[in-house]
Amino acid sequence: MADYNTYRTAQGVGTRSAAVDEGLRAYMNRVYGLMSVGMIVTAVFAYGISTMAVDASGQLTQLGATIYTTPLKWVIMFAPLLMVFAFGAALNRLSVQAATLMFYTFAALMGLSISWIFMAYTDFSIVQTFLVTAIAFAGLSLWGYTTKKDISGWGSFLIMGVIGLIVAMIVNIFLQSSAMQFAISSLGVLIFAGLTAYDTQNIKNTYLQMQNSDSDFIGKAAIMGALQLYLDFLNLFMFLLQFMGNRE
Numbered sequence: 380m381a382d383y384n385t386y387r388t389a390q391g392v393g394t395r396s397a398a399v400d401e402g403l404r405a406y407m408n409r410v411y412g413l414m415s416v417g418m419i420v421t422a423v424f425a426y427g428i429s430t431m432a433v434d435a436s437g438q439l440t441q442l443g444a445t446i447y448t449t450p451l452k453w454v455i456m457f458a459p460l461l462m463v464f465a466f467g468a469a470l471n472r473l474s475v476q477a478a479t480l481m482f483y484t485f486a487a488l489m490g491l492s493i494s495w496i497f498m499a500y501t502d503f504s505i506v507q508t509f510l511v512t513a514i515a516f517a518g519l520s521l522w523g524y525t526t527k528k529d530i531s532g533w534g535s536f537l538i539m540g541v542i543g544l545i546v547a548m549i550v551n552i553f554l555q556s557s558a559m560q561f562a563i564s565s566l567g568v569l570i571f572a573g574l575t576a577y578d579t580q581n582i583k584n585t586y587l588q589m590q591n592s593d594s595d596f597i598g599k600a601a602i603m604g605a606l607q608l609y610l611d612f613l614n615l616f617m618f619l620l621q622f623m624g625n626r627e
Contacts, residue, residue: 403583409601410582417483417486420486420490424489424490425493425496426497428442432446432494471599475599504625505624516575523580524583526580530577531584533577534581544570547559561621564622582608585600
């Protein structure tokens, strides 16, 4: 794992360290920019689909019935998860432009997958939860970026936690246990809070290791970093919504 202070000692201070700082800032801005656009795409698609799924009387339209009441709902639910794995497997073979397009396609698909929240929760509670998530995410990501503590050891525990969450969520689809759902939401908030800090530090250190690589490689790494932070933010939002959201 690259260490910034060690890198400064090895390369010297002054012009070179300033160049490292400038490159790192530009790289992180690119990561956050891609992530932010992805979140906007998700929000637009989620809200747009939800408005088309319900008519003026509050009843499901034909589109809404197809999305939410037929077996297609299972495809929509699990398609983003499958696309994440496909994205990781195909990234090295894609151009930067194709990888970016695939990321935004995934964000749109995720918007379709979570569009139901606009029918389950009030608009105010969704906005309120989003703002709380944004503040928490910003604080956690800033800490992960600035801390001198090496938190790379968190990774294996957090990934195991995510796998456990996925399994528990699938099981609870059939059990429909409110107690289990509360436990899943509580653990989900903690796990993705930790992942936000962990992924931010990892993205920073990855850049310090690969800064002399070609622009395509760096561009693809930025997209992957944006995807990681996007998933951290979205999952943190969804689990917090379980606590803060007021149901319609």
